[in-house]
Amino acid sequence: MSTTDGRAETPIPSLRDVFDRVSTDARVRVNAQESVYATGDDDDSVYLIESGQVKLSMSSAEGKDCLLSIYTAGEVFGESCFDGTARRFESAIAMQPTLVRRASRREFLIEVERASAYESLLRHLALRLAERQGAVFDLVTIASERRLAKVLLSFAEKLGRSDGPHLRVDRISHEELSQIIGTTRPRITAFMQRFRKAGLIKTSGRTIHVNPQRIRDFLARD
Amino acid sequence: MSTTDGRAETPIPSLRDVFDRVSTDARVRVNAQESVYATGDDDDSVYLIESGQVKLSMSSAEGKDCLLSIYTAGEVFGESCFDGTARRFESAIAMQPTLVRRASRREFLIEVERASAYESLLRHLALRLAERQGAVFDLVTIASERRLAKVLLSFAEKLGRSDGPHLRVDRISHEELSQIIGTTRPRITAFMQRFRKAGLIKTSGRTIHVNPQRIRDFLARD
DNA sequence: CATTGCATGTTCAATTCTGAACAGACGTAA
DNA sequence: TTACGTCTGTTCAGAATTGAACATGCAATG
16 A cells, blocks of 8 residues: 555555554453443443454334444444544443443543554544445345345445355344344345345355355346 | 643633635635546545535445535545545545645644644544544445435535525535435435425425425324 | 527335334243 | 254244336416
8 A cells, every 4th residue: 555645655554553552451351232332322442353243233212223333353433523522422332241442532642643653544534424424325225135135235344254155144133134224124034035045145054154156146136 | 612621721722723824825726527526536635625516435446336425615524535545435526516635645734843734734634533433333224215305405405505494405416315315316316306295395496495494393293 | 599408396106115013932940 | 972052054024125117287488
């Protein structure tokens, strides 16, 4: 990677580098199903996942949930604190025992400044924005079955462990998938059934074996 | 507004202030239906709307469109350029004759730095992120009729001109509404019909007169 | 002021989706 | 090993949605 502008090629520190420089950053251990922060909290920290997995979700008053994203080891989340309100409007929940590093917005920004890492931070936010934008786009333009295929593929690529021609994905329930896709659980079960028959996935117990090539073919068909 | 931390209370410059300081910023006039930038462009500028209205939208290969947001005078858009790719994945299209100020990412960042306005920029990105996140949430958890009511209310509040108990909203077609809500045009027409009968809106020609209180009541009913 | 083009209004059969309900499978902790 | 709780599989009637088609209305243009 090289920067596109003509300045001296001092590589811009990554957000992980920034975390390494925060002297007072704290390690927090979170059990499965426990929240790192929850809607309404006035937590204003930024987090880096050392190990484990965290899901971001929002709940409506009527109890309907929406799963926004799943983050894994090495990823930074909690950037919603930069909105200046110090109030979370979504929850970050560990999907497995998880270890995170926490830095307060204040300390984090001080180190970003010292390390001249603003561009990394801006890029991070712009990428998150692009992710959400893509999610909106998919919800508006793609039918739910196809959307599920797309989500399975991206989760497999992001979180899956290689296993022959397959990628193993674990610990994602149909309920959670329905909260990403925007449909009901029985519907997810039915789609998974069809995907199984079409050879896009296999399942053993609660593990999903995704065949990425088959899914890509499925998505490429109109 | 005061900052929540304890530093000296020098107000942080707004993004508009930053634009004022960019010496080489250019004015660009765009006709209705013309794009400020389009998907695939390698434009990497940030824009401030002086007058007019701009919609952000994405199109799929199959020709389905998704309308992400509408921006109006005083608002900044184009922040997707901070992703470091200098490639647009969405289009920004003027909905009326529009005048924008443009600053290249590079120049803009230099002035942000000089003016110590990084916090404003971060806040801006975090707010955009929250907007998109809210859109995803609504698409996943709210039925389309209700979603339309919500969109009409927010557009009325943001873009509408006061008119007795109503807010006048103009130049938004059913087609565009369907691309926001994620449904078909006939469906929007039907919903609008119902809203008219229920007194939530009135229409005269292509102008929508939104009664904000009635819509709020409608949204408050479960 | 007629024409043209786009936007809204309307219909409908076919399809998809919801939500509730219940059965069976799996995994975990006692 | 058993009991329990959670997750998946399955069904289905009723409701909502699609997509195509056609009619009507409105406004700008020459």
